Amino acid sequence: xxxxxxxxxxLDGALLEKAYFAAQRQFHPDRFATRPxxxxxxxxxxxxxxxxxxxxxxxxxxxxxxxxALAGHTVPGGNGTTVSDPALLMEALEWREALAxxxxxxxxxxxxxxxxxxxxxxxxxxxxxxxxxxxxxxxxLVLSLTYIEKLADEARRRAATLAQAKRxxx
Amino acid sequence: xxxxxxxxPGETPLPHSQDAEEAAVGIDLGTTNSLVAISHGGxxxxxxxxxxxxxxxxxxxxxxxxxxLVGEAARRALLDDADRVVASVKRLMGRxxxxxxxxxxxxxYDIVPNEAGGMVKLRVGGRVLSPVExxxxxxxxxxARGEAALGKxxxxxxxxxxxxxxxAARTATRDAARLAGLEVLRLVxxxxxxALAYGLDQGAEGLYAVFDLGGGTFxxxxxxxxxxxxxxxxxxxxxxxxxxxxxxAIAEHFLAQRGHVAxxxxxxxxxxxxxxxxxxxxxxxxxxSWVIEVGGEATEHHLDVATLEHLIGPxxxxxxxxxxxxxxxxxxxxxELSGVVLVGGSTRVPLVRRRVAEFFGREPxxxxxxxxxxxxxxxLQAEALTRGSDTLLLDVVPLSLGMETMxxxxxxxxxxNTPMPVSRAxxxxxxxxxxTAMAIHVVQGERELVHQNRSLARFELHGIPPxxxxxxxxxxxxxxxxxxxxTVSATEASTGIxxxxxxxxxxxxxxxxxxxxxxxxxxxxxxxxTARLLTEARVDAERxxxxxxxxxxxxxxxxxxxxxxxxxxxxxxxxxxxxxxxxEAVLGAVEALEQATQAFAERRxxxxxxxxxxxxxIGRLESKLG
Numbered sequence: 001x002x003x004x005x006x007x008x009x010x011l012d013g014a015l016l017e018k019a020y021f022a023a024q025r026q027f028h029p030d031r032f033a034t035r036p037x038x039x040x041x042x043x044x045x046x047x048x049x050x051x052x053x054x055x056x057x058x059x060x061x062x063x064x065x066x067x068x069a070l071a072g073h074t075v076p077g078g079n080g081t082t083v084s085d086p087a088l089l090m091e092a093l094e095w096r097e098a099l100a101x102x103x104x105x106x107x108x109x110x111x112x113x114x115x116x117x118x119x120x121x122x123x124x125x126x127x128x129x130x131x132x133x134x135x136x137x138x139x140x141l142v143l144s145l146t147y148i149e150k151l152a153d154e155a156r157r158r159a160a161t162l163a164q165a166k167r168x169x170x
Numbered sequence: 171x172x173x174x175x176x177x178x179p180g181e182t183p184l185p186h187s188q189d190a191e192e193a194a195v196g197i198d199l200g201t202t203n204s205l206v207a208i209s210h211g212g213x214x215x216x217x218x219x220x221x222x223x224x225x226x227x228x229x230x231x232x233x234x235x236x237x238x239l240v241g242e243a244a245r246r247a248l249l250d251d252a253d254r255v256v257a258s259v260k261r262l263m264g265r266x267x268x269x270x271x272x273x274x275x276x277x278x279y280d281i282v283p284n285e286a287g288g289m290v291k292l293r294v295g296g297r298v299l300s301p302v303e304x305x306x307x308x309x310x311x312x313x314a315r316g317e318a319a320l321g322k323x324x325x326x327x328x329x330x331x332x333x334x335x336x337x338a339a340r341t342a343t344r345d346a347a348r349l350a351g352l353e354v355l356r357l358v359x360x361x362x363x364x365a366l367a368y369g370l371d372q373g374a375e376g377l378y379a380v381f382d383l384g385g386g387t388f389x390x391x392x393x394x395x396x397x398x399x400x401x402x403x404x405x406x407x408x409x410x411x412x413x414x415x416x417x418x419a420i421a422e423h424f425l426a427q428r429g430h431v432a433x434x435x436x437x438x439x440x441x442x443x444x445x446x447x448x449x450x451x452x453x454x455x456x457x458x459s460w461v462i463e464v465g466g467e468a469t470e471h472h473l474d475v476a477t478l479e480h481l482i483g484p485x486x487x488x489x490x491x492x493x494x495x496x497x498x499x500x501x502x503x504x505x506e507l508s509g510v511v512l513v514g515g516s517t518r519v520p521l522v523r524r525r526v527a528e529f530f531g532r533e534p535x536x537x538x539x540x541x542x543x544x545x546x547x548x549x550l551q552a553e554a555l556t557r558g559s560d561t562l563l564l565d566v567v568p569l570s571l572g573m574e575t576m577x578x579x580x581x582x583x584x585x586x587n588t589p590m591p592v593s594r595a596x597x598x599x600x601x602x603x604x605x606t607a608m609a610i611h612v613v614q615g616e617r618e619l620v621h622q623n624r625s626l627a628r629f630e631l632h633g634i635p636p637x638x639x640x641x642x643x644x645x646x647x648x649x650x651x652x653x654x655x656x657t658v659s660a661t662e663a664s665t666g667i668x669x670x671x672x673x674x675x676x677x678x679x680x681x682x683x684x685x686x687x688x689x690x691x692x693x694x695x696x697x698x699x700t701a702r703l704l705t706e707a708r709v710d711a712e713r714x715x716x717x718x719x720x721x722x723x724x725x726x727x728x729x730x731x732x733x734x735x736x737x738x739x740x741x742x743x744x745x746x747x748x749x750x751x752x753x754e755a756v757l758g759a760v761e762a763l764e765q766a767t768q769a770f771a772e773r774r775x776x777x778x779x780x781x782x783x784x785x786x787x788i789g790r791l792e793s794k795l796g
Binding site for chain 1: 399501555651
C-alpha cells in the first residue's frame with residue numbers, strides 16, 4: 001500500500017516502476033536536503049520504506065510471498081519450517097546433478113535455458129493459483145520457485161566463471 | 171495582490187534560504203586532480219583560477235615554517251622538496267597500513283606506525299598528519315577558489331566519492347569536509363555524478379555503463395536513464411586501482427633495468443613522476459626515453475607502447491573483469507546498452523579505450539571532458555539539492571554489508587546493489603547457555619570469510635538475560651542513509667535492551683582529534699587564506715615571467731625596439747610587485763604583462779603553427795616507416 005498499487009500478483013512491471021519513481025520523487029532525501037532535521041529524518045524513513053516495498057514487489061517471488069503473508073499463509077521452508085514434499089526434493093536434486101554434470105559453457109547454458117523455462121511455467125501457475133484464490137497451491141509453487149531461482153543463479157555464476165576462464169586462456 | 175505559491179513537498183527552498191549570500195558547489199576530490207564547479211539554472215561550469223586553470227592537482231606541500239601550498243605550486247615542489255609534499259592522499263583515506271603498496275619495498279609516503287590500528291598517519295616536513303587533514307587542505311583550496319570566483323562565501327558542497335569507496339573512506343571524506351569548513355549536502359558516487367552531467371547535457375535515455383578510471387580508483391556503474399530519473403542498477407570496481415598503478419608498473423620496470431637498488435621516499439616520488447610522464451607521452455607517441463636518478467646515479471630508460479601495454483595489461487584486464495561482473499549482477503548483456511561513458515583521466519590511455527570498446531562492442535563516449543564530467547555532475551546535484559529539481563538520483567549500496575557469525579563466516583545483511591536508503595534487520599541468537607553478552611562485528615565486502623573483508627566496527631551488546639543457548643533473539647538492524655553511511659544497532663527482543671553505533675571506530679577519526687583539528691583550522695584559517703592567495707599569485711606571476719623570458723630568447727626577433735622596451739618594463743614591474751606583499755598589485759602586474767605581450771604571443775603562435783605543420787608531416791612519415 002506504500003506505493004498505492006492494487007493487491008495483485010499480475011502486477012505490470014512498468015506500472016510498479018512508475019509508482020516507485022513517483023513515490024521517491026515525493027519523499028527522496030534529496031528533496032529535503034535543506035529542510036529542518038525532523039523533516040529530513042521523516043523523508044529518510046519514507047524513502048527507506050518505499051525502497052523496501054519496491055524491492056519486495058519487483059521480484060516475482062517476493063511479491064508472491066508478500067501476498068501470501070497478507071492472506072495469512074506462510075511458505076514452507078521459511079523460518080523454522082521444514083520442507084516435506086518429496087517430489088520437490090527430488091526435482092531439486094535432479095537440477096543440481098544436471099548443473100554439476102555440465103562441464104562446458106554450452107552445457108551450462110542449456111541448464112540455464114531449461115531453468116528459465118521452468119521458472120516461466122511456475123510463474124504462470126502462480127498467477128492462476130492466485131486468481132483462483134488457492135493459497136495452499138500458491139505456497140507450494142513459491143517454494144519450487146525458490147529452489148529453481150537459486151539454481152538458475154548458480155548456473156549464471158558458473159557460466160560467468162567459465163567465460164572468465166576462457167578469456168584468461170585465450 | 172499576493173499570489174499563493176503551491177509546491178510539492180521538499181521542492182521549495184526554505185523561505186530564509188541562504189542561497190543569495192552563500193553558494194553551494196560541486197567538488198570532485200580526485201586522487202590526482204580536484205575540481206570545483208557551480209551550476210546556475212541547470213548549466214554547470216568549472217570554476218577556474220585567474221590563469222584559467224580548471225584542475226587543482228591534489229598535491230599538498232608543507233614547506234618550512236607554517237606555509238602550506240596546494241595544487242600546481244605544490245606539484246612543482248614535488249621534485250625538489252619531495253619529503254615535504256604529499257600526493258595521491260585519496261588512496262590513504264580510511265585505510266590501514268595493510269592496504270599500502272610500495273615501490274621496491276618503499277612507499278611514496280613516510281608512514282607513522284599507528285599502534286591502535288586504523289587509519290595511517292604521515293610524517294611530512296616534520297609534522298604528523300592524518301590523510302583527513304591533508305584532504306582538508308585540498309578542500310580548503312577549492313573552497314577559496316570558489317569564493318574568489320563567486321565573490322561570496324562557499325559553505326555547502328556536494329562532494330563526489332568513488333562508488334566503490336567503503337564506509338571508512340566515505341566517513342573520512344566527510345570529516346575532511348568538516349575540517350575545511352564545508353557542510354556536505356550529499357556524498358554522491360562519481361559515476362552517478364558523471365551520468366547526471368551526461369544525461370542532462372545529451373538528453374540520454376536507456377541503459378548506460380559509466381567506466382570511471384581515475385588516478386587511484388576504478389568504478390563501473392550501470393544506470394538506467396529515463397526522463398528525469400537516474401537509476402543505478404549495479405555498481406562495481408576496485409577502490410585501489412587506477413592510473414597510479416600504471417605509474418607503479420612502469421617505475422618498477424625502469425628500476426628492474428637498473429638492478430636491485432634501495433630507494434628513499436623522495437626517490438620513489440620522483441621515479442613515480444617520471445613514470446607518469448612516460449605514460450602520458452605514450453598516449454600519442456610510440457616510443458620515448460626517460461631518465462631516473464637514484465643514489466646520485468642517472469640512468470636512461472627506453473619504453474615503447476608495446477612494452478607499456480604489456481606492463482599495464484593485467485591491470486586493464488581487472489577493470490574489464492569488473493565490467494563483466496556488473497553486467498552479470500544486473501543480468502544485462504553488452505548489446506542491451508545504449509552507450510558507454512568514459513570518465514577519469516586514466517581513460518586517455520589508448521589500451522584502456524581499446525579494451526573498453528572491445529568488451530562493450532561499441533565506441534565509448536567521451537564528449538564531455540573526462541576530467542571535468544564528475545565535478546559538473548556534482549555541481550548539478552548541489553543546485554538540485556539547494557534549489558529543487560525535477561531530476562531524481564537513485565543509487566545503490568556498492569558493497570555488501572554483513573556481520574561475523576560462528577567460525578569466521580560472514581552473514582550478509584544488506585547485499586550489494588540494494589537501493590539506498592535502506593534498512594534491514596536480521597535475527598541472531600546466543601550459542602552458549604547463560605550467555606549475557608554478544609560481540610557484534612560489522613564487515614563490508616563480498617567474500618565469505620570475515621578476514622577477507624573490511625572490518626568496519628566492533629561492539630558488544632550487554633545485559634542479555636541468561637537463557638539456554640539459542641533462546642535469546644537479538645535483532646541487529648543495519649541502516650544506510652542517502653550518503654551511503656551505515657549505522658548499526660542491536661536489540662535483545664525479550665528485554666528491549668538496545669545499543670547502537672554509528673560505524674566509525676576502526677578507521678574514522680576519534681571525536682577529540684576532530685575537535686582539536688577543527689580548532690586549529692579555525693585559528694589558522696584567516697591567515698592561511700591570505701597567505702595562500704598571495705603565494706599562489708606570486709607563483710603564477712613567476713611562472714608567467716619565466717615563460718615570457720624564455721619566449722624572448724627564442725623569438726625575440728619578432729618584436730621591434732619599442733615593443734621590446736614595453737615588455738621589459740612590464741617584466742620589471744612584475745618582479746617588483748612579486749617582491750611585495752600586495753596580492754592585488756601582483757595580479758595587476760600579471761595582467762599588464764599579459765597585455766604587453768599579447769601581440770608578441772600572436773606572432774609566436776603564427777610562427778609556431780608553421781613550424782608545427784611541417785613537423786607533423788615529417789612525424790607522420792616516420793611513424794609510417796617505423
